[in-house]
Amino acid sequence: SAVISQKPSRDICQRGTSLTIQCQVDSQVTMMFWYRQQPGQSLTLIATANQGSEATYESGFVIDKFPISRPNLTFSTLTVSNMSPEDSSIYLCSVPGGRDGGLNEQFFGPGTRLTVL
Amino acid sequence: ILNVEQSPQSLHVQEGDSTNFTCSFPSSNFYALHWYRWETAKSPEALFVMTLNGDEKKKGRISATLNTKEGYSYLYIKGSQPEDSATYLCAFPKSSGDKLTFGTGTRLAVRP
Numbered sequence: 143s144a145v146i147s148q149k150p151s152r153d154i155c156q157r158g159t160s161l162t163i164q165c166q167v168d169s170q171v172t173m174m175f176w177y178r179q180q181p182g183q184s185l186t187l188i189a190t191a192n193q194g195s196e197a198t199y200e201s202g203f204v205i206d207k208f209p210i211s212r213p214n215l216t217f218s219t220l221t222v223s224n225m226s227p228e229d230s231s232i233y234l235c236s237v238p239g240g241r242d243g244g245l246n247e248q249f250f251g252p253g254t255r256l257t258v259l
Numbered sequence: 260i261l262n263v264e265q266s267p268q269s270l271h272v273q274e275g276d277s278t279n280f281t282c283s284f285p286s287s288n289f290y291a292l293h294w295y296r297w298e299t300a301k302s303p304e305a306l307f308v309m310t311l312n313g314d315e316k317k318k319g320r321i322s323a324t325l326n327t328k329e330g331y332s333y334l335y336i337k338g339s340q341p342e343d344s345a346t347y348l349c350a351f352p353k354s355s356g357d358k359l360t361f362g363t364g365t366r367l368a369v370r371p
């Protein structure tokens with residue numbers, strides 16, 4: 143199993159500003175995932191953060207809007223840039239529970255609840 | 260079915276009632292099906308990862324079945340308790356990779 147912490151747990155921000163969310167894992171992992179859940183929507187994968195290489199973004203998400211850092215095997219940050227009210231969401235990081243993430247559960251952080259005014 | 264769909268969206272039951280909800284997913288190229296429970300202000304927590312057609316898994320009062328040929332899974336809760344109140348998510352990995360496609364969840368509220 144993995145224990146994951148996130149900072150901040152919640153924030154209220156003004157439009158046009160940026161917020162950086164931190165994700166810390168208690169063990170070394172190769173892959174980390176960043177998800178968001180907009181109100182009334184499903185959890186949607188933003189990107190996969192790999193240590194030592196650039197993040198891989200899903201369709202509809204771009205690096206300029208959601209830059210990601212992965213400086214080591216236990217830590218990652220996601221920045222939500224130039225925020226608008228549509229960015230109000232819960233942001234979660236997660237790690238796979240085994241080598242084949244499809245067959246193993248994922249472990250999630252407690253989430254960051256972001257409100258953009 | 261192109262994506263993962265869950266029904267109902269929300270459910271209100273009385274303590275002691277048994278309940279169930281559905282997850283529908285693409286039946287072609289099936290790899291696995293995940294169930295998670297997400298309580299407010301907490302981390303989503305894995306309940307089951309299911310891979311075999313006809314499989315049934317159980318954890319306490321919660322159980323799940325899987326039909327990969329028709330593309331659905333049922334989650335059952337026997338004798339619901341207030342602490343079962345949460346959003347129940349199912350998720351579908353598209354391949355052997357780690358990326359999960361989630362449904363919108365079923366929000367369960369259990370009244371004491």
